[in-house]
Amino acid sequence: MVRVGVIGGTGYTALEVMRLLQRHPHAEVTVVTSRSETGPVSSSHPSLTGQITVNFTNPDPDEIAEKTDVCFCCLPHKASMDCIPSLLASDVRVVDLSADYRLSDPSVYEKWYGHVHTDPTRLGTTVYGLPELYRDQIRGQNLVANPGCYTSTSILALAPFLKADLIDPQAIIIDAKSGVSGAGRSPKVATLYAECNESFSAYSVGNHRHAPEIEQVLSNASGKSVEVLFTPHLVPMDRGIFATIYATPARDTTESELKEALRAFYSNEKFVRVVDHLPRTKDVAYTNFCDVTVRLVRGRVMILAVLDNMIKGAAGVAVQNFNLISDFDEETALL
Ligand SMILES: NC(=O)C1=CN([C@@H]2O[C@H](COP(=O)(O)OP(=O)(O)OC[C@H]3O[C@@H](n4cnc5c(N)ncnc54)[C@H](OP(=O)(O)O)[C@@H]3O)[C@@H](O)[C@H]2O)C=CC1
Numbered sequence: 066m067v068r069v070g071v072i073g074g075t076g077y078t079a080l081e082v083m084r085l086l087q088r089h090p091h092a093e094v095t096v097v098t099s100r101s102e103t104g105p106v107s108s109s110h111p112s113l114t115g116q117i118t119v120n121f122t123n124p125d126p127d128e129i130a131e132k133t134d135v136c137f138c139c140l141p142h143k144a145s146m147d148c149i150p151s152l153l154a155s156d157v158r159v160v161d162l163s164a165d166y167r168l169s170d171p172s173v174y175e176k177w178y179g180h181v182h183t184d185p186t187r188l189g190t191t192v193y194g195l196p197e198l199y200r201d202q203i204r205g206q207n208l209v210a211n212p213g214c215y216t217s218t219s220i221l222a223l224a225p226f227l228k229a230d231l232i233d234p235q236a237i238i239i240d241a242k243s244g245v246s247g248a249g250r251s252p253k254v255a256t257l258y259a260e261c262n263e264s265f266s267a268y269s270v271g272n273h274r275h276a277p278e279i280e281q282v283l284s285n286a287s288g289k290s291v292e293v294l295f296t297p298h299l300v301p302m303d304r305g306i307f308a309t310i311y312a313t314p315a316r317d318t319t320e321s322e323l324k325e326a327l328r329a330f331y332s333n334e335k336f337v338r339v340v341d342h343l344p345r346t347k348d349v350a351y352t353n354f355c356d357v358t359v360r361l362v363r364g365r366v367m368i369l370a371v372l373d374n375m376i377k378g379a380a381g382v383a384v385q386n387f388n389l390i391s392d393f394d395e396e397t398a399l400l
């Protein structure tokens with residue numbers, strides 16, 4: 066059994082990590098941390114009653130290292146990089162769900178996150194944990210930077226077309242919508258019921274931190290300089306991401322050629338389903354699937370993609386990465 070720690074255990078992604086791991090045949094959750102809670106994990110997550118029986122604790126990284134082999138770090142950015150170097154120094158392997166190790170340039174991190182990176186030498190060397198693009202590099206790593214939820218949806222939707230030179234890399238518009246759990250469980254005014262219920266709003270227009278993450282990963286993966294106009298929206302539903310993406314064809318093409326490129330790219334991928342119908346967030350809720358389709362409309366390429374922000378957009382892909390670094394079947398606990 067691999068002994069697993071869940072850091073930031075009261076949050077939403079931690080709940081989903083534990084929900085998935087309780088059916089993993091080779092993983093045992095031995096530590097769940099919280100600064101605020103001390104009781105059983107079920108006191109904060111009643112749905113885990115009888116499934117995860119440890120209590121919340123607030124140990125230092127050395128104590129965590131004594132009881133774990135792998136940690137899922139489910140903390141906000143900044144808090145994550147405050148704890149991960151000590152865990153790695155004690156030979157604990159880490160899947161980090163925060164953004165702290167995703168960007169490769171410390172100055173880009175500082176610009177978008179508003180503080181200096183305190184572990185800059187790991188930027189640029191830490192693998193980006195999107196198995197569909199970086200599976201071979203993820204295997205055997207001690208640290209994996211799990212992607213963001215909007216970014217996973219956008220990258221999975223766009224990578225096939227950029228790699229096949231089918232769309233202009235500089236003329237991409239991503240119109241993305243997220244359920245409210247995407248903002249986490251920590252209270253914020255924008256996610257109070259009376260603020261977001263029966264309302265649909267855009268936010269961070271022109272300055273969301275997922276734009277540089279999407280551009281970095283797609284540029285690296287395709288070898289082209291990719292620029293995106295990315296607009297996130299908050300939708301009054303619990304979970305799910307819907308991305309409607311508009312691109313300009315790089316040359317004459319047809320809808321069947323676009324569909325064929327998408328199908329070919331994901332022909333061996335279990336968790337990306339290329340569909341003919343228009344996908345819905347309901348179709349992927351609570352699953353590790355990303356459903357994607359493409360249309361050619363009035364000379365423009367339209368890609369439509371959905372996933373569950375907390376599963377394929379966070380905890381599910383984190384378990385995929387856990388399986389890869391632990392040499393388990395990648396699908397374990399995910400189907
Ligand atoms: N929600 C989503 O859909 C997605 C989230 N992510 C990322 O995953 C990470 C976790 O997100 P999520 O679970 O939604 O967040 P939550 O706000 O739901 O939970 C985070 C937990 O971390 C603990 N925490 C908060 N601040 C600190 C701190 N300064 N130091 C130590 N512990 C702290 C809190 O627990 P306590 O107070 O008990 O200590 C809190 O419950 C974030 O980095 C987020 O950006 C990525 C993709 C999707």
Ligand SMILES: CC(=O)N[C@@H](CCC(=O)OP(=O)(O)O)C(=O)O
Binds near residue numbers: 164215244
């Ligand atoms: C609805 C909502 O608020 N969503 C979050 C993104 C969640 C996520 O993926 O965050 P990280 O990249 O920080 O891990 C946001 O826009 O900040």
